[in-house]
Amino acid sequence: QSALTQPASVSGSPGQSITLSCTGTSSDVGGYNYVSWYQQHAGEAPKLMIYDVSNRPSGVSNRFSGSKSGDTASLTISGLQAEDEADYYCISYTSSSTLLFGGGTKLTVL
Amino acid sequence: QVQLQESGPGLVKSSETLSLTCTVSGDSINIYYWSWIRQPPGKGLEWIGYMYYSGSTTYNPSLKSRVTFSVDTSKNQFSLKLTSVTAADTAVYYCARGLFAFDVWGQGTMVTVSS
Numbered sequence: 001q002s003a004l005t006q007p008a009s010v011s012g013s014p015g016q017s018i019t020l021s022c023t024g025t026s027s028d029v030g031g032y033n034y035v036s037w038y039q040q041h042a043g044e045a046p047k048l049m050i051y052d053v054s055n056r057p058s059g060v061s062n063r064f065s066g067s068k069s070g071d072t073a074s075l076t077i078s079g080l081q082a083e084d085e086a087d088y089y090c091i092s093y094t095s096s097s098t099l100l101f102g103g104g105t106k107l108t109v110l
Numbered sequence: 111q112v113q114l115q116e117s118g119p120g121l122v123k124s125s126e127t128l129s130l131t132c133t134v135s136g137d138s139i140n141i142y143y144w145s146w147i148r149q150p151p152g153k154g155l156e157w158i159g160y161m162y163y164s165g166s167t168t169y170n171p172s173l174k175s176r177v178t179f180s181v182d183t184s185k186n187q188f189s190l191k192l193t194s195v196t197a198a199d200t201a202v203y204y205c206a207r208g209l210f211a212f213d214v215w216g217q218g219t220m221v222t223v224s225s
Contacts, residue, residue, distance in 0.1 A: 001171065003154070036211035038155070045204060045218050046147075046155065051211035089155050093210050097168055104154040 004029065004090055004102035011108040017078040022090030022102045023071060030071035034093035037066060037075045040104075041086045049088075050075060077107075085109040112136040114205050114216035122199075124225045128192040132205030132216055139163050139186045143209035146179070146190045148201040149218075156201075160209050161188060195223045 005023040012018040022029065022037075029035055033053045038046035048057050050066035053073060063078045073092070077084055090102040118130035132144070146158040159169035161179040169177050173192070181188040192199060200223045206212035 034210040038212075040155075045215040046212070047215075048211055048213045051213070057213060091155075091157065091211075096171070098170060099157045099160075099210075101155045101157055 001094070001096075001098070001100055004092060004100055006088075006090060006102035006105045008103070009106045009108065011110055012077075012080045013110045014080055014082065016080045017076060018080060018107070020075045020077075020088050020090075020105050020107070022073040022075070022092075024073075024092055024100070025071055027095040028071075028092040028100055029068065029073050031095060032093045033068070035066070035068060035073040036091055037064075037073075038089045038091070039084075039086045040089065046089065080109055082109050112207065112214045114207065114214055116203060116205050116216045116219040118219060118221070120220055121222050121224055122195055124196055124223055125194055128195050128199060128221055128223075129189065130203055130205075130219065130221070131187050131189045134186045134188075134207075137207075139181065139183055139188065142207050144181075144188050145206045145208060145212060147204045147206055147212070149204070150198075150201040158190065158203075163188075197223050197225065199223050 037050040040046040053068045054066040089104045113135045115133045122128045140163045145160040161167040167179045176193045178191045202218040204218045205216045207214040
């Protein structure tokens with residue numbers, strides 16, 4: 001299984017909105033509404049930001065939102081803040097009953 | 111609040127077996143699915159597999175021949191064994207709660223495979 005495709009890096013200025021993409025196939029992202037997103041700051045464990053494509057866990061800022069179109073899931077961060085600078089990973093359930101991570105995107109806040 | 115804590119040797123010799131345990135506190139292991147995830151230094155996350163307290167398991171196909179999960183409900187712990195390790199298995203290993211999404215994570219434990 002090849003990893004889901006995420007851009008290696010994305011950057012934005014404070015206050016901007018940015019969208020991170022996560023592209024798979026009809027056997028994973030496109031076939032199930034089980035895509036979740038994680039934020040990982042350096043040296044820390046990942047933190048769940050979005051689950052089931054678009055649901056936000058309690059305590060996660062409403063500046064984070066998720067969506068999906070076809071085989072591509074997206075994480076949008078609005079009102080970008082310095083603290084959002086981190087690595088972001090997507091993961092999807094697959095037709096093999098396994099899970100598959102994306103390669104991760106490094107978000108830089110300029 | 112639920113907490114997860116990984117434990118096990120930080121150094122394993124090449125060709126030997128890596129064994130880690132995750133201790134769950136603040137909740138019963140008999141409710142959720144539990145997963146293992148790893149991250150090689152400087153690289154991305156890799157899903158290892160998930161298990162249910164009943165013992166049912168699903169593994170990453172790339173690791174399936176070498177990995178075994180087990181659960182000890184009396185101790186509220188679940189474990190990972192990875193055989194025939196190589197340098198490529200050097201990583202931070204995380205345990206986490208969940209099947210389709212992981213809402214609680216352990217802090218992670220670094221395991222280095224030495225030759």
